[in-house]
Amino acid sequence: MSQRIQRLAIANRGEVAVRIIRACEELDIETVLLHSEVDINSRAYRLATKKICIGPAPTAESYLNIVANVNGAKAGGAQAVHPGFGFLSENADFAQACKDAGLIFVGPSAESIRKLGDKVSCKALAKSLGLPLVPGYQGEDQSVERLVKEAEAIGFPVIVKAAAGGGGRGMKVMRKSQECKELIESAQREARSAFGSEKVFLEKYLDRAKHIEFQIFGDATGKVIQLMDRECSVQRRHQKIIEEAISPSLTLEVRRKMSEAACLIGEAAGYRGAGTVEFLFQDDQFYLLEVNTRLQVEHPVTEMVMGVDLVKAQILTAQGDAVFGHLGQAANQRQPHGHAIECRIYAENPFLGGVPSTGKLGTVVWPEGPGRRFEYGFESGDEITSYYDPMIAKVIVWDETRPRAIKKMKKVLSESVVFGVHTNIPYLQEIFSHPEFVSGKMTTRFIDQYFSAPIEAVAPTPIEEKVIQEVKRKVGQTSSGPDQANESSPFSSFWRGV
Amino acid sequence: MRYFIDTPEISQWVEAEWIQGRFWIHLNGKTFVVEDERSKSGRGKRSDTDQASDLTAPMPGKVTKILVKLQQKIKKGEAILVMEAMKMEYTLKAGADGEIKKLNCQVGDQVVIGQLLAELQIAPLKEGGSPQ
Numbered sequence: 216m217s218q219r220i221q222r223l224a225i226a227n228r229g230e231v232a233v234r235i236i237r238a239c240e241e242l243d244i245e246t247v248l249l250h251s252e253v254d255i256n257s258r259a260y261r262l263a264t265k266k267i268c269i270g271p272a273p274t275a276e277s278y279l280n281i282v283a284n285v286n287g288a289k290a291g292g293a294q295a296v297h298p299g300f301g302f303l304s305e306n307a308d309f310a311q312a313c314k315d316a317g318l319i320f321v322g323p324s325a326e327s328i329r330k331l332g333d334k335v336s337c338k339a340l341a342k343s344l345g346l347p348l349v350p351g352y353q354g355e356d357q358s359v360e361r362l363v364k365e366a367e368a369i370g371f372p373v374i375v376k377a378a379a380g381g382g383g384r385g386m387k388v389m390r391k392s393q394e395c396k397e398l399i400e401s402a403q404r405e406a407r408s409a410f411g412s413e414k415v416f417l418e419k420y421l422d423r424a425k426h427i428e429f430q431i432f433g434d435a436t437g438k439v440i441q442l443m444d445r446e447c448s449v450q451r452r453h454q455k456i457i458e459e460a461i462s463p464s465l466t467l468e469v470r471r472k473m474s475e476a477a478c479l480i481g482e483a484a485g486y487r488g489a490g491t492v493e494f495l496f497q498d499d500q501f502y503l504l505e506v507n508t509r510l511q512v513e514h515p516v517t518e519m520v521m522g523v524d525l526v527k528a529q530i531l532t533a534q535g536d537a538v539f540g541h542l543g544q545a546a547n548q549r550q551p552h553g554h555a556i557e558c559r560i561y562a563e564n565p566f567l568g569g570v571p572s573t574g575k576l577g578t579v580v581w582p583e584g585p586g587r588r589f590e591y592g593f594e595s596g597d598e599i600t601s602y603y604d605p606m607i608a609k610v611i612v613w614d615e616t617r618p619r620a621i622k623k624m625k626k627v628l629s630e631s632v633v634f635g636v637h638t639n640i641p642y643l644q645e646i647f648s649h650p651e652f653v654s655g656k657m658t659t660r661f662i663d664q665y666f667s668a669p670i671e672a673v674a675p676t677p678i679e680e681k682v683i684q685e686v687k688r689k690v691g692q693t694s695s696g697p698d699q700a701n702e703s704s705p706f707s708s709f710w711r712g713v
Numbered sequence: 714m715r716y717f718i719d720t721p722e723i724s725q726w727v728e729a730e731w732i733q734g735r736f737w738i739h740l741n742g743k744t745f746v747v748e749d750e751r752s753k754s755g756r757g758k759r760s761d762t763d764q765a766s767d768l769t770a771p772m773p774g775k776v777t778k779i780l781v782k783l784q785q786k787i788k789k790g791e792a793i794l795v796m797e798a799m800k801m802e803y804t805l806k807a808g809a810d811g812e813i814k815k816l817n818c819q820v821g822d823q824v825v826i827g828q829l830l831a832e833l834q835i836a837p838l839k840e841g842g843s844p845q
Binding site: 397452568577628629633640641673675685686691 | 714716718720722723727728729730731732736737738739740741742743744745746747771772773774777778792795797798801802804826
C-alpha cells in the first residue's frame with residue numbers, strides 16, 4: 216500500500232533538519248519545518264519550503280510538545296512527519312499521535328518503539344531471544360532506596376540510565392554506595408527534563424568495553440537487513456564524540472554473530488525503517504546494550520562506507536516503497552568500502568574543560584574536498600543558545616583505509632574555521648593524534664583515561680604573533696557595528712538576554 | 714574576512730574578524746582569540762584562590778537544585794547546587810572545606826557565565842592535617 220508523500224513535516228532542528236530537507240528535495244517532497252521561536256535563525260529555516268512556529272525556546276514547550284508538533288504538521292498540510300533524532304524521535308506516544316491524526320510517522324510503529332525504545336522492555340525481549348545482556352536491574356520499583364540496594368547487589372561500578380532516552384542524558388556511573396542517592400536523583404531529574412519520564416534502570420558498568428553498534432533497516436515488506444557496524448567508543452559523559460565505520464576491532468566471526476543478533480531483535484519487534492542495535496564489546500564477548508528506534512546522529516559514516524542514503528530510504532519505506540533495490544538480494548551481504556570517521560563539533564570551551572560556549576557565530580568555513588562531508592545547521596550570524604544541545608556541526612571524512620581517514624580528518628579540522636563561539640576542535644585534534652586512538656584499541660573509558668583534564672591552550676609562536684599583529688592592523692582596531700543578521704527576528708529582545 | 718599574508722615566514726590565507734571586542738584569527742590550523750588590550754593582561758585566567766571560596770556559574774544555564782542551606786558546613790567535593798544547560802546537568806561542588814556564607818541564587822534562576830551563585834567561608838587548615 217504505497218502512499219505518495221507530497222509534503223513532510225520535520226519535528227526537529229539543527230543539522231538533522233537540514234539533512235532531512237536535503238533528502239526531501241531529492242525526492243521532490245516539500246518540507247514543513249516545525250520550529251521554536253528562536254530557531255528562525257538557523258539554516259533549516261532558510262532551506263525549508265514552509266515553516267511553522269510551534270512554541271517558545273524551552274524544549275518542553277516546543278520540540279517535546281506532541282500536540283504542538285502534530286497540529287503544526289497538520290496545519291502545514293504535511294502527510295508525514297520525520298522526527299529526526301533526539302526530542303520526540305523515540306517517543307511511542309508521538310508516533311501514535313501522528314498515526315491517529317492521519318500522518319505517516321517516518322520511523323517504526325508505536326508498538327515497535329514501545330518494545331525496543333523503552334530500554335527495560337527491550338532487555339526483556341532480548342532476554343527472551345537468548346541474546347547476551349549486561350547484568351542489571353530493570354524493575355518497576357523506582358524508589359531511590361530500592362535502586363541503591365539493587366546497585367549494591369550488582370556490584371560497583373554501576374551505571375544508572377534513563378529508560379526512555381539516549382545521548383548521555385540521565386546517565387551516571389556510581390562507584391560506591393555513598394554517592395548512589397545523589398547520582399540516582401540527578402539521573403532521574405535529567406531523565407524527566409530530557410525525555411519526560413524519570414524512569415531509570417541500573418547496569419553493571421563494564422570498564423574496558425568498546426561501544427559497537429549495528430545499523431539495521433526494516434523495509435516495507437517486513438524484512439530486516441543489517442548495514443554493518445559503527446564504533447563509537449570515544450565518549451564523554453556517555454555522549455559520543457567520534458564515530459567510525461566499520462569498527463577496527465571485530466573479527467569476521469564476531470561481526471557475523473553480532474549482526475545476526477541485531478537482525479533477530481529487529482525482526483522480533485517488527486521493525487520498520489532505520490534503527491541501531493548497540494552493543495558493549497569486551498574480551499571478545501558482546502552484550503546487547505539498547506536499541507535506538509530512529510536515525511542515529513552518526514548515520515553518515517554508514518552511508519559513506521555502504522553507499523546508501525538512509526534518510527531517503529526511511530522516507531521511501533514510510534510511503535511503502537521498496538528500498539536498497541540496487542543492492543538486490545545480497546543487501547545483507549554487502550561489503551563495506553573504505554573507512555569513514557565522523558566527529559561532532561560542539562560549541563564549548565576545550566580550555567575550560569568543555570563548558571558550553573554560547574553566542575553568535577562569526578565567520579564559519581568548512582573546507583570542502585574529496586571524501587569530506589559537512590553536516591551543519593547553523594551559519595554565520597546564527598546564535599548558539601543554551602536551550603539546546605551544543606552540537607553545531609558534524610564533520611565526516613571517507614578514505615580507503617583508517618589511517619588515511621584519520622589523516623584526512625586532522626587536515627580537515629585544521630582548516631575548519633568557527634569564530635564567535637569556542638569549539639571542541641582543538642580537543643578533537645589531540646584525540647586524533649593520540650596513540651591509543653590511532654591504534655584502534657580505545658575503549659569507552661578513553662576520554663576519562665586521557666582527556667579528563669581541560670587541554671592546554673597553545674600560545675602563538677613569535678612568528679604567528681607577528682602575523683596576528685599585522686592582520687589586526689589590516690582589519691582595523693574596531694569591531695564591526697551591530698549585527699544585521701538577527702535584526703529581522705521579532706523575538707530578538709527575548710533571546711538576546713540568554 | 715580572508716586576508717592573504719605574504720611574509721618570508723608565512724605565506725597563506727588567514728581568516729580574521731573582530732567580534733565584540735575580541736579578535737578572532739585562524740592561522741596555521743589554529744584559532745586564536747585575542748582579547749582587546751584592556752583585558753589582555755589577565756587573559757582568561759581567573760585567580761584560583763577566589764574559586765575555592767566563591768562558587769560561580771561555569772556556563773550560562775538554569776539553577777535546578779540547591780543542595781545546601783545557609784551556614785551549612787560542607788566538605789571539599791560536596792555538591793552545592795545543580796545547574797542545567799543544553800539539556801545536561803552539571804553539579805557544582807565545593808572547592809574546599811568550609812561553611813556556606815551566602816546563597817545568591819534560587820532554584821529556577823537563569824544565570825549567566827561567571828555569575829556568583831554562592832559564597833563559602835573556607836575552614837582553616839587543621840594543624841598537621843594533610844591536604845588532599
